[in-house]
Amino acid sequence: MARGFNHKLEQQQAPAFFVRGPSAFARLVFFSALSLALIATDSRLQVLTSVRQTLVGILHPLQIVANAPSQFYNSTAEYFTTHHHLLNENQRLKQQALKQDIALQRLNTLALENDHLRQLLEANKALVESSILGEIMHVGRDPFTKKVIVNRGEVHQIVAGEAVVDATGVIGQVTRTYPRSSEVTLITDKSLAIPIQVERNGLRAIAFGHGRDNTLDLPYLPANVDIRRGDTLVTSGIDGIYPVGLAVATVSHIETTPDSPFARIICVPTGGVENHRQVLLVSIPQTESPTSTATNHAKPSGSSTNKIKTDPIKKPTQQTPEKPQASLQDKQHAPE
Amino acid sequence: MRPSKLQSIYLSLLLAFICILLPWAGFSLKLRPDFLLLVIIFWLIRAPNFCNIGTAWFAGLFMDLATGGTFGQYALAYTVTAFFAVMYQRRLVLYSGTQQLFYVFLLLIISQVTLLILKIFGGAQLSGWIYFLPSVTGVLLWRIAVLFGLNTGGRARGS
Numbered sequence: 236m237a238r239g240f241n242h243k244l245e246q247q248q249a250p251a252f253f254v255r256g257p258s259a260f261a262r263l264v265f266f267s268a269l270s271l272a273l274i275a276t277d278s279r280l281q282v283l284t285s286v287r288q289t290l291v292g293i294l295h296p297l298q299i300v301a302n303a304p305s306q307f308y309n310s311t312a313e314y315f316t317t318h319h320h321l322l323n324e325n326q327r328l329k330q331q332a333l334k335q336d337i338a339l340q341r342l343n344t345l346a347l348e349n350d351h352l353r354q355l356l357e358a359n360k361a362l363v364e365s366s367i368l369g370e371i372m373h374v375g376r377d378p379f380t381k382k383v384i385v386n387r388g389e390v391h392q393i394v395a396g397e398a399v400v401d402a403t404g405v406i407g408q409v410t411r412t413y414p415r416s417s418e419v420t421l422i423t424d425k426s427l428a429i430p431i432q433v434e435r436n437g438l439r440a441i442a443f444g445h446g447r448d449n450t451l452d453l454p455y456l457p458a459n460v461d462i463r464r465g466d467t468l469v470t471s472g473i474d475g476i477y478p479v480g481l482a483v484a485t486v487s488h489i490e491t492t493p494d495s496p497f498a499r500i501i502c503v504p505t506g507g508v509e510n511h512r513q514v515l516l517v518s519i520p521q522t523e524s525p526t527s528t529a530t531n532h533a534k535p536s537g538s539s540t541n542k543i544k545t546d547p548i549k550k551p552t553q554q555t556p557e558k559p560q561a562s563l564q565d566k567q568h569a570p571e
Numbered sequence: 572m573r574p575s576k577l578q579s580i581y582l583s584l585l586l587a588f589i590c591i592l593l594p595w596a597g598f599s600l601k602l603r604p605d606f607l608l609l610v611i612i613f614w615l616i617r618a619p620n621f622c623n624i625g626t627a628w629f630a631g632l633f634m635d636l637a638t639g640g641t642f643g644q645y646a647l648a649y650t651v652t653a654f655f656a657v658m659y660q661r662r663l664v665l666y667s668g669t670q671q672l673f674y675v676f677l678l679l680i681i682s683q684v685t686l687l688i689l690k691i692f693g694g695a696q697l698s699g700w701i702y703f704l705p706s707v708t709g710v711l712l713w714r715i716a717v718l719f720g721l722n723t724g725g726r727a728r729g730s
Contacts, residue, residue: 256623259624259654259657259658260654262623262624262625262654262657263624263650263651263654266624266625266627266628266646266647266650267647267650267651269628269643269646270628270631270643270644270646270647270650271643271647272643273632273642273643273646274641274642274643274644274647274689276642277641277642277643278641278693283642287636287642290636291636294633294636294637297588297589297592298592300589300592301589301590301592301593301594302592302593302594304593305593305594372594373592373594373595373596374594374595374596374597374600375638375639376591376595376600376637376638376639377638377639377640378600378601378603379690379695379698379702380695382639411639418639425696446696447696447698
Protein backbone atom coordinates (compact mmCIF):
# COMPACT_ATOMS: atom_id res chain seq x y z
CA MET A 236 0.00 0.00 0.00
CA ALA A 237 2.60 2.46 1.13
CA ARG A 238 4.73 1.71 -1.89
CA GLY A 239 1.88 2.31 -4.25
CA PHE A 240 1.11 5.55 -2.49
CA ASN A 241 4.71 6.72 -2.76
CA HIS A 242 4.75 5.78 -6.38
CA LYS A 243 1.72 7.92 -7.04
CA LEU A 244 3.33 10.82 -5.22
CA GLU A 245 6.48 10.56 -7.30
CA GLN A 246 4.45 10.53 -10.46
CA GLN A 247 2.79 13.78 -9.51
CA GLN A 248 6.20 15.51 -9.33
CA ALA A 249 5.29 18.04 -6.70
CA PRO A 250 7.49 21.17 -6.67
CA ALA A 251 10.45 20.83 -4.34
CA PHE A 252 9.79 22.14 -0.85
CA PHE A 253 13.42 23.13 -0.29
CA VAL A 254 15.41 24.79 -3.02
CA ARG A 255 18.61 22.80 -3.35
CA GLY A 256 19.75 23.18 -6.92
CA PRO A 257 20.57 20.09 -8.94
CA SER A 258 19.61 16.76 -7.40
CA ALA A 259 22.09 14.89 -5.24
CA PHE A 260 22.36 12.12 -7.80
CA ALA A 261 23.19 14.56 -10.59
CA ARG A 262 25.92 16.07 -8.41
CA LEU A 263 27.22 12.63 -7.54
CA VAL A 264 27.50 11.67 -11.20
CA PHE A 265 29.14 14.96 -12.15
CA PHE A 266 31.74 15.01 -9.40
CA SER A 267 32.47 11.29 -9.64
CA ALA A 268 33.13 11.68 -13.35
CA LEU A 269 35.35 14.64 -12.60
CA SER A 270 37.38 12.74 -10.02
CA LEU A 271 37.68 9.67 -12.22
CA ALA A 272 38.96 11.89 -15.02
CA LEU A 273 41.46 13.39 -12.57
CA ILE A 274 42.62 9.95 -11.44
CA ALA A 275 43.10 8.86 -15.03
CA THR A 276 45.04 11.97 -16.08
CA ASP A 277 47.19 12.00 -12.96
CA SER A 278 48.15 8.36 -13.17
CA ARG A 279 48.75 8.25 -16.93
CA LEU A 280 49.96 11.73 -17.92
CA GLN A 281 52.45 14.14 -16.39
CA VAL A 282 50.19 17.15 -16.90
CA LEU A 283 49.20 17.65 -13.29
CA THR A 284 52.68 17.70 -11.72
CA SER A 285 53.09 21.47 -12.13
CA VAL A 286 49.58 22.05 -10.81
CA ARG A 287 50.39 19.90 -7.79
CA GLN A 288 53.66 21.74 -7.22
CA THR A 289 52.06 25.17 -7.22
CA LEU A 290 49.20 24.04 -4.98
CA VAL A 291 51.57 22.45 -2.48
CA GLY A 292 53.59 25.66 -2.58
CA ILE A 293 50.44 27.54 -1.61
CA LEU A 294 49.73 25.06 1.17
CA HIS A 295 53.26 25.41 2.59
CA PRO A 296 52.34 28.18 5.09
CA LEU A 297 49.49 26.01 6.41
CA GLN A 298 51.97 23.20 6.84
CA ILE A 299 54.27 25.45 8.85
CA VAL A 300 51.32 26.43 11.05
CA ALA A 301 50.47 22.77 11.57
CA ASN A 302 54.07 21.91 12.42
CA ALA A 303 54.45 24.82 14.82
CA PRO A 304 53.11 23.11 17.98
CA SER A 305 55.35 20.06 17.70
CA GLN A 306 58.36 22.20 16.83
CA PHE A 307 57.63 24.42 19.80
CA TYR A 308 57.43 21.32 21.98
CA ASN A 309 60.71 20.00 20.59
CA SER A 310 62.55 23.27 21.09
CA THR A 311 61.29 23.67 24.65
CA ALA A 312 62.18 20.06 25.38
CA GLU A 313 65.66 20.75 24.05
CA TYR A 314 65.89 23.85 26.19
CA PHE A 315 65.12 21.88 29.33
CA THR A 316 67.61 19.07 28.75
CA THR A 317 69.75 18.52 31.76
CA HIS A 318 73.31 19.68 32.24
CA HIS A 319 74.38 16.09 32.83
CA HIS A 320 72.83 14.91 29.58
CA LEU A 321 74.55 17.67 27.62
CA LEU A 322 77.90 16.89 29.20
CA ASN A 323 77.53 13.22 28.36
CA GLU A 324 76.61 14.01 24.81
CA ASN A 325 79.51 16.41 24.49
CA GLN A 326 81.90 13.76 25.75
CA ARG A 327 80.53 11.20 23.34
CA LEU A 328 80.70 13.59 20.39
CA LYS A 329 84.29 14.51 21.22
CA GLN A 330 85.31 10.87 21.25
CA GLN A 331 83.48 10.31 18.01
CA ALA A 332 85.15 13.33 16.42
CA LEU A 333 88.56 12.06 17.50
CA LYS A 334 87.93 8.65 15.97
CA GLN A 335 86.64 10.22 12.79
CA ASP A 336 89.59 12.62 12.60
CA ILE A 337 91.97 9.68 12.58
CA ALA A 338 89.91 7.91 9.96
CA LEU A 339 89.75 11.10 7.93
CA GLN A 340 93.53 11.51 7.94
CA ARG A 341 93.89 8.02 6.51
CA LEU A 342 91.10 8.78 4.05
CA ASN A 343 92.88 11.90 2.79
CA THR A 344 96.09 10.03 2.03
CA LEU A 345 94.09 7.20 0.47
CA ALA A 346 92.10 9.63 -1.64
CA LEU A 347 95.29 11.28 -2.89
CA GLU A 348 96.81 7.91 -3.64
CA ASN A 349 93.65 6.82 -5.38
CA ASP A 350 93.59 9.97 -7.49
CA HIS A 351 97.22 9.42 -8.44
CA LEU A 352 96.61 5.78 -9.38
CA ARG A 353 93.57 6.76 -11.41
CA GLN A 354 95.67 9.34 -13.23
CA LEU A 355 98.26 6.70 -14.00
CA LEU A 356 95.54 4.46 -15.34
CA GLU A 357 93.93 7.41 -17.13
CA ALA A 358 90.66 6.44 -15.55
CA ASN A 359 87.86 8.86 -14.81
CA LYS A 360 88.15 10.76 -11.58
CA ALA A 361 86.19 9.35 -8.71
CA LEU A 362 82.87 11.01 -8.18
CA VAL A 363 82.48 13.68 -5.58
CA GLU A 364 78.87 14.43 -4.87
CA SER A 365 77.57 17.59 -3.35
CA SER A 366 74.95 17.21 -0.69
CA ILE A 367 72.44 19.38 1.11
CA LEU A 368 71.35 18.96 4.70
CA GLY A 369 67.61 18.69 5.14
CA GLU A 370 65.26 18.07 7.98
CA ILE A 371 62.27 15.77 7.96
CA MET A 372 59.15 17.90 8.37
CA HIS A 373 56.68 15.10 8.80
CA VAL A 374 55.89 11.57 7.83
CA GLY A 375 53.80 11.03 4.71
CA ARG A 376 50.06 11.30 5.37
CA ASP A 377 49.19 7.96 3.85
CA PRO A 378 49.90 5.36 6.55
CA PHE A 379 50.30 2.64 3.95
CA THR A 380 53.19 4.11 1.99
CA LYS A 381 56.59 4.77 3.50
CA LYS A 382 57.29 8.38 2.70
CA VAL A 383 58.62 11.42 4.49
CA ILE A 384 58.54 15.09 3.58
CA VAL A 385 61.84 16.96 3.81
CA ASN A 386 62.12 20.73 4.12
CA ARG A 387 64.32 21.22 1.06
CA GLY A 388 62.81 21.69 -2.37
CA GLU A 389 63.26 23.13 -5.81
CA VAL A 390 64.38 26.44 -4.32
CA HIS A 391 67.37 24.56 -2.89
CA GLN A 392 68.11 22.83 -6.23
CA ILE A 393 66.71 19.48 -5.20
CA VAL A 394 65.92 17.23 -8.13
CA ALA A 395 63.71 14.16 -8.13
CA GLY A 396 65.86 11.04 -8.04
CA GLU A 397 68.45 12.19 -5.51
CA ALA A 398 69.57 9.76 -2.85
CA VAL A 399 68.75 10.57 0.76
CA VAL A 400 71.17 9.34 3.40
CA ASP A 401 71.75 9.77 7.09
CA ALA A 402 74.83 9.11 9.18
CA THR A 403 74.42 5.34 9.02
CA GLY A 404 73.19 4.65 5.51
CA VAL A 405 70.79 5.23 2.69
CA ILE A 406 67.24 5.91 3.80
CA GLY A 407 65.49 6.68 0.53
CA GLN A 408 65.15 8.63 -2.65
CA VAL A 409 63.53 11.94 -3.57
CA THR A 410 60.50 11.06 -5.65
CA ARG A 411 58.73 14.36 -5.96
CA THR A 412 59.84 17.94 -5.53
CA TYR A 413 57.76 20.88 -4.44
CA PRO A 414 58.91 24.51 -4.27
CA ARG A 415 60.03 24.38 -0.63
CA SER A 416 59.78 20.73 0.28
CA SER A 417 60.25 17.38 -1.33
CA GLU A 418 58.79 13.94 -0.91
CA VAL A 419 61.22 11.17 -0.06
CA THR A 420 60.20 7.57 -0.60
CA LEU A 421 61.93 5.40 1.99
CA ILE A 422 63.81 2.28 0.93
CA THR A 423 61.29 0.22 2.88
CA ASP A 424 58.46 1.37 0.60
CA LYS A 425 57.10 -1.29 -1.69
CA SER A 426 57.56 0.80 -4.80
CA LEU A 427 61.25 1.57 -4.30
CA ALA A 428 64.04 -0.64 -5.61
CA ILE A 429 67.71 0.02 -4.96
CA PRO A 430 70.68 -1.63 -6.72
CA ILE A 431 72.98 -3.11 -4.11
CA GLN A 432 76.12 -5.10 -3.80
CA VAL A 433 77.12 -7.52 -1.07
CA GLU A 434 80.14 -5.92 0.57
CA ARG A 435 81.83 -9.27 1.29
CA ASN A 436 81.91 -10.74 -2.21
CA GLY A 437 80.70 -8.00 -4.56
CA LEU A 438 77.58 -9.85 -5.60
CA ARG A 439 75.15 -7.46 -7.26
CA ALA A 440 71.40 -7.56 -6.71
CA ILE A 441 68.41 -5.31 -6.38
CA ALA A 442 66.71 -4.77 -3.05
CA PHE A 443 63.01 -4.03 -2.88
CA GLY A 444 61.16 -2.47 0.01
CA HIS A 445 58.85 -4.84 1.81
CA GLY A 446 56.11 -2.32 2.41
CA ARG A 447 54.58 -3.43 5.65
CA ASP A 448 57.49 -4.08 8.00
CA ASN A 449 60.60 -1.98 8.01
CA THR A 450 62.51 -4.52 5.98
CA LEU A 451 63.90 -5.04 2.51
CA ASP A 452 63.58 -8.07 0.27
CA LEU A 453 66.21 -9.51 -2.06
CA PRO A 454 64.04 -11.41 -4.51
CA TYR A 455 64.98 -13.54 -7.52
CA LEU A 456 68.25 -14.82 -6.10
CA PRO A 457 68.88 -18.56 -6.46
CA ALA A 458 68.66 -20.77 -3.39
CA ASN A 459 72.41 -21.46 -3.42
CA VAL A 460 73.40 -17.79 -3.54
CA ASP A 461 76.42 -16.81 -1.46
CA ILE A 462 74.75 -14.54 1.06
CA ARG A 463 75.01 -15.08 4.78
CA ARG A 464 73.31 -13.64 7.78
CA GLY A 465 74.99 -10.41 8.85
CA ASP A 466 76.25 -9.53 5.38
CA THR A 467 76.32 -5.81 4.71
CA LEU A 468 74.66 -4.57 1.54
CA VAL A 469 76.03 -1.36 0.03
CA THR A 470 74.91 0.65 -2.98
CA SER A 471 76.52 -0.62 -6.16
CA GLY A 472 76.25 2.71 -7.93
CA ILE A 473 75.68 1.16 -11.34
CA ASP A 474 72.38 2.96 -11.61
CA GLY A 475 74.17 6.30 -11.74
CA ILE A 476 71.88 7.69 -9.06
CA TYR A 477 73.15 6.46 -5.74
CA PRO A 478 76.79 7.12 -4.87
CA VAL A 479 78.89 3.97 -4.62
CA GLY A 480 79.46 2.20 -1.33
CA LEU A 481 76.82 3.65 0.96
CA ALA A 482 75.48 1.17 3.48
CA VAL A 483 71.91 0.12 2.77
CA ALA A 484 71.00 -2.88 4.88
CA THR A 485 72.25 -5.94 6.70
CA VAL A 486 70.93 -9.40 5.97
CA SER A 487 68.86 -10.60 8.90
CA HIS A 488 67.13 -13.71 7.69
CA ILE A 489 67.64 -16.26 4.91
CA GLU A 490 65.16 -18.95 4.13
CA THR A 491 65.31 -21.57 1.43
CA THR A 492 62.29 -23.71 0.83
CA PRO A 493 62.54 -26.87 -1.26
CA ASP A 494 59.52 -25.91 -3.36
CA SER A 495 60.96 -22.61 -4.54
CA PRO A 496 64.05 -22.10 -6.71
CA PHE A 497 64.63 -18.72 -5.06
CA ALA A 498 65.93 -17.88 -1.63
CA ARG A 499 63.86 -15.68 0.62
CA ILE A 500 66.24 -13.06 1.97
CA ILE A 501 65.15 -10.37 4.37
CA CYS A 502 67.33 -7.42 5.28
CA VAL A 503 67.10 -4.68 7.88
CA PRO A 504 68.03 -1.17 6.75
CA THR A 505 71.14 0.21 8.44
CA GLY A 506 70.02 3.82 8.12
CA GLY A 507 67.67 5.11 10.78
CA VAL A 508 64.75 5.00 8.40
CA GLU A 509 62.31 5.91 11.13
CA ASN A 510 64.38 7.70 13.76
CA HIS A 511 66.46 10.61 12.57
CA ARG A 512 65.32 14.09 11.74
CA GLN A 513 68.38 15.36 9.86
CA VAL A 514 69.12 13.81 6.49
CA LEU A 515 71.53 14.51 3.64
CA LEU A 516 70.20 14.86 0.12
CA VAL A 517 73.03 13.71 -2.12
CA SER A 518 72.96 15.08 -5.63
CA ILE A 519 73.04 12.70 -8.56
CA PRO A 520 76.70 12.02 -9.58
CA GLN A 521 77.63 14.29 -12.47
CA THR A 522 81.31 13.65 -13.32
CA GLU A 523 80.38 10.79 -15.59
CA SER A 524 78.10 13.46 -17.05
CA PRO A 525 75.70 11.01 -18.60
CA THR A 526 73.82 13.85 -20.25
CA SER A 527 76.77 15.72 -21.79
CA THR A 528 78.68 12.66 -22.96
CA ALA A 529 75.48 11.14 -24.14
CA THR A 530 74.74 14.18 -26.26
CA ASN A 531 78.33 14.36 -27.50
CA HIS A 532 78.19 10.75 -28.49
CA ALA A 533 74.69 11.05 -29.72
CA LYS A 534 75.49 13.76 -32.22
CA PRO A 535 78.13 11.90 -34.23
CA SER A 536 76.31 8.64 -33.88
CA GLY A 537 73.10 10.37 -34.86
CA SER A 538 74.74 11.74 -38.00
CA SER A 539 76.28 8.37 -38.74
CA THR A 540 72.92 6.73 -38.35
CA ASN A 541 71.61 9.34 -40.72
CA LYS A 542 74.35 8.40 -43.16
CA ILE A 543 73.54 4.77 -42.76
CA LYS A 544 69.96 5.57 -43.37
CA THR A 545 70.69 7.66 -46.45
CA ASP A 546 73.29 5.33 -47.87
CA PRO A 547 71.04 2.49 -48.76
CA ILE A 548 68.79 4.91 -50.57
CA LYS A 549 71.64 6.41 -52.61
CA LYS A 550 73.75 3.38 -53.19
CA PRO A 551 71.51 0.60 -54.25
CA THR A 552 72.21 1.37 -57.91
CA GLN A 553 75.96 1.33 -57.28
CA GLN A 554 75.87 -1.62 -54.96
CA THR A 555 73.73 -3.94 -56.95
CA PRO A 556 76.36 -4.47 -59.62
CA GLU A 557 78.98 -5.13 -56.94
CA LYS A 558 77.02 -7.78 -55.20
CA PRO A 559 76.79 -10.17 -58.13
CA GLN A 560 80.54 -9.76 -58.60
CA ALA A 561 81.16 -10.67 -55.01
CA SER A 562 78.90 -13.61 -55.28
CA LEU A 563 80.60 -14.57 -58.48
CA GLN A 564 83.97 -14.31 -56.80
CA ASP A 565 82.65 -16.43 -54.00
CA LYS A 566 81.47 -18.94 -56.45
CA GLN A 567 84.82 -18.84 -58.21
CA HIS A 568 86.57 -19.33 -54.91
CA ALA A 569 84.28 -22.05 -53.83
CA PRO A 570 85.41 -24.68 -56.29
CA GLU A 571 89.06 -24.01 -55.50
CA MET B 572 19.01 25.70 15.24
CA ARG B 573 20.77 28.95 14.52
CA PRO B 574 21.35 29.57 10.84
CA SER B 575 24.90 28.61 9.99
CA LYS B 576 27.28 31.17 8.61
CA LEU B 577 29.39 30.53 5.56
CA GLN B 578 32.51 31.80 7.33
CA SER B 579 32.11 29.35 10.19
CA ILE B 580 31.81 26.51 7.70
CA TYR B 581 35.01 27.40 5.90
CA LEU B 582 36.85 28.17 9.13
CA SER B 583 35.95 24.78 10.58
CA LEU B 584 36.99 23.05 7.33
CA LEU B 585 40.33 24.88 7.46
CA LEU B 586 40.85 23.87 11.09
CA ALA B 587 40.05 20.26 10.28
CA PHE B 588 42.51 20.37 7.41
CA ILE B 589 45.22 21.74 9.71
CA CYS B 590 44.44 18.90 12.12
CA ILE B 591 45.19 16.52 9.27
CA LEU B 592 48.41 18.38 8.45
CA LEU B 593 49.67 17.94 12.02
CA PRO B 594 52.78 15.79 12.05
CA TRP B 595 51.18 12.45 12.86
CA ALA B 596 53.59 9.55 12.89
CA GLY B 597 53.77 5.88 13.68
CA PHE B 598 50.70 4.30 15.22
CA SER B 599 48.95 7.61 15.76
CA LEU B 600 48.96 8.03 11.99
CA LYS B 601 47.06 4.77 11.70
CA LEU B 602 44.61 5.94 14.35
CA ARG B 603 44.16 9.44 12.95
CA PRO B 604 40.47 10.09 12.34
CA ASP B 605 39.48 11.76 9.10
CA PHE B 606 38.80 15.18 10.65
CA LEU B 607 37.95 16.80 7.35
CA LEU B 608 35.32 14.23 6.43
CA LEU B 609 33.77 14.43 9.89
CA VAL B 610 33.42 18.20 9.60
CA ILE B 611 31.96 17.81 6.12
CA ILE B 612 29.42 15.26 7.32
CA PHE B 613 28.49 17.59 10.15
CA TRP B 614 27.86 20.49 7.77
CA LEU B 615 26.09 18.25 5.26
CA ILE B 616 23.60 17.39 7.98
CA ARG B 617 23.45 20.83 9.48
CA ALA B 618 23.58 23.17 6.49
CA PRO B 619 23.07 21.29 3.24
CA ASN B 620 22.34 24.52 1.39
CA PHE B 621 25.92 25.73 1.99
CA CYS B 622 27.90 22.52 2.16
CA ASN B 623 27.07 20.02 -0.52
CA ILE B 624 28.68 17.36 -2.63
CA GLY B 625 30.78 19.98 -4.43
CA THR B 626 32.29 21.15 -1.15
CA ALA B 627 33.11 17.56 -0.28
CA TRP B 628 34.77 17.12 -3.66
CA PHE B 629 36.96 20.19 -3.18
CA ALA B 630 37.92 19.07 0.32
CA GLY B 631 38.81 15.69 -1.16
CA LEU B 632 41.14 17.39 -3.63
CA PHE B 633 42.94 19.07 -0.74
CA MET B 634 43.26 15.71 0.97
CA ASP B 635 44.78 14.32 -2.22
CA LEU B 636 47.30 17.15 -2.14
CA ALA B 637 48.10 16.54 1.51
CA THR B 638 48.55 12.79 1.18
CA GLY B 639 50.51 13.08 -2.06
CA GLY B 640 48.53 10.29 -3.68
CA THR B 641 46.93 10.27 -7.09
CA PHE B 642 44.66 13.25 -7.65
CA GLY B 643 40.99 12.41 -7.37
CA GLN B 644 41.13 9.44 -4.99
CA TYR B 645 39.96 11.26 -1.89
CA ALA B 646 37.81 13.51 -4.06
CA LEU B 647 35.85 10.50 -5.32
CA ALA B 648 35.63 8.92 -1.87
CA TYR B 649 34.32 12.14 -0.32
CA THR B 650 31.87 12.64 -3.19
CA VAL B 651 30.36 9.19 -2.71
CA THR B 652 30.19 9.64 1.06
CA ALA B 653 28.63 13.07 0.72
CA PHE B 654 26.03 11.64 -1.63
CA PHE B 655 24.91 9.10 0.95
CA ALA B 656 24.89 11.78 3.63
CA VAL B 657 22.80 14.14 1.51
CA MET B 658 20.42 11.38 0.45
CA TYR B 659 19.44 10.69 4.04
CA GLN B 660 20.05 14.18 5.42
CA ARG B 661 16.41 14.84 6.37
CA ARG B 662 16.17 11.53 8.16
CA LEU B 663 19.59 11.95 9.80
CA VAL B 664 18.45 15.15 11.49
CA LEU B 665 15.55 13.27 13.03
CA TYR B 666 17.58 10.26 14.14
CA SER B 667 18.39 9.75 17.79
CA GLY B 668 21.99 10.13 18.90
CA THR B 669 22.89 6.45 18.69
CA GLN B 670 21.23 5.98 15.32
CA GLN B 671 23.07 8.98 14.02
CA LEU B 672 26.34 7.65 15.42
CA PHE B 673 25.81 4.38 13.60
CA TYR B 674 25.05 6.15 10.36
CA VAL B 675 28.12 8.37 10.64
CA PHE B 676 30.20 5.24 11.19
CA LEU B 677 28.69 3.76 8.04
CA LEU B 678 29.53 6.92 6.11
CA LEU B 679 33.16 6.83 7.29
CA ILE B 680 33.38 3.19 6.29
CA ILE B 681 31.93 4.00 2.87
CA SER B 682 34.65 6.59 2.27
CA GLN B 683 37.36 4.20 3.40
CA VAL B 684 36.07 1.34 1.26
CA THR B 685 35.91 3.60 -1.79
CA LEU B 686 39.50 4.66 -1.13
CA LEU B 687 40.56 1.08 -0.61
CA ILE B 688 39.07 0.01 -3.93
CA LEU B 689 40.85 2.85 -5.72
CA LYS B 690 44.12 2.02 -3.99
CA ILE B 691 43.89 -1.65 -4.87
CA PHE B 692 43.36 -0.63 -8.47
CA GLY B 693 46.51 1.46 -8.07
CA GLY B 694 48.49 -1.58 -6.92
CA ALA B 695 48.48 -1.19 -3.14
CA GLN B 696 48.41 -4.22 -0.89
CA LEU B 697 45.80 -4.97 1.76
CA SER B 698 46.80 -4.23 5.29
CA GLY B 699 44.20 -6.00 7.37
CA TRP B 700 41.49 -4.71 9.65
CA ILE B 701 43.79 -2.03 11.04
CA TYR B 702 42.93 -0.08 7.89
CA PHE B 703 39.47 0.70 9.29
CA LEU B 704 40.70 2.06 12.64
CA PRO B 705 40.30 5.73 11.55
CA SER B 706 36.55 5.13 11.15
CA VAL B 707 36.33 3.86 14.72
CA THR B 708 38.32 6.77 16.13
CA GLY B 709 36.34 9.13 13.92
CA VAL B 710 33.02 7.96 15.29
CA LEU B 711 34.42 8.20 18.83
CA LEU B 712 35.45 11.77 18.09
CA TRP B 713 31.90 12.44 16.85
CA ARG B 714 30.50 11.05 20.08
CA ILE B 715 32.86 13.16 22.18
CA ALA B 716 31.93 16.25 20.19
CA VAL B 717 28.22 15.53 20.80
CA LEU B 718 28.93 15.01 24.51
CA PHE B 719 30.62 18.40 24.62
CA GLY B 720 27.47 19.97 23.26
CA LEU B 721 27.91 19.98 19.50
CA ASN B 722 24.43 20.17 18.02
CA THR B 723 24.27 17.56 15.31
CA GLY B 724 20.50 17.64 15.10
CA GLY B 725 20.17 14.26 16.74
CA ARG B 726 18.24 15.63 19.69
CA ALA B 727 14.80 15.40 18.12
CA ARG B 728 13.99 12.41 20.30
CA GLY B 729 15.58 13.83 23.38
CA SER B 730 19.00 12.24 23.27
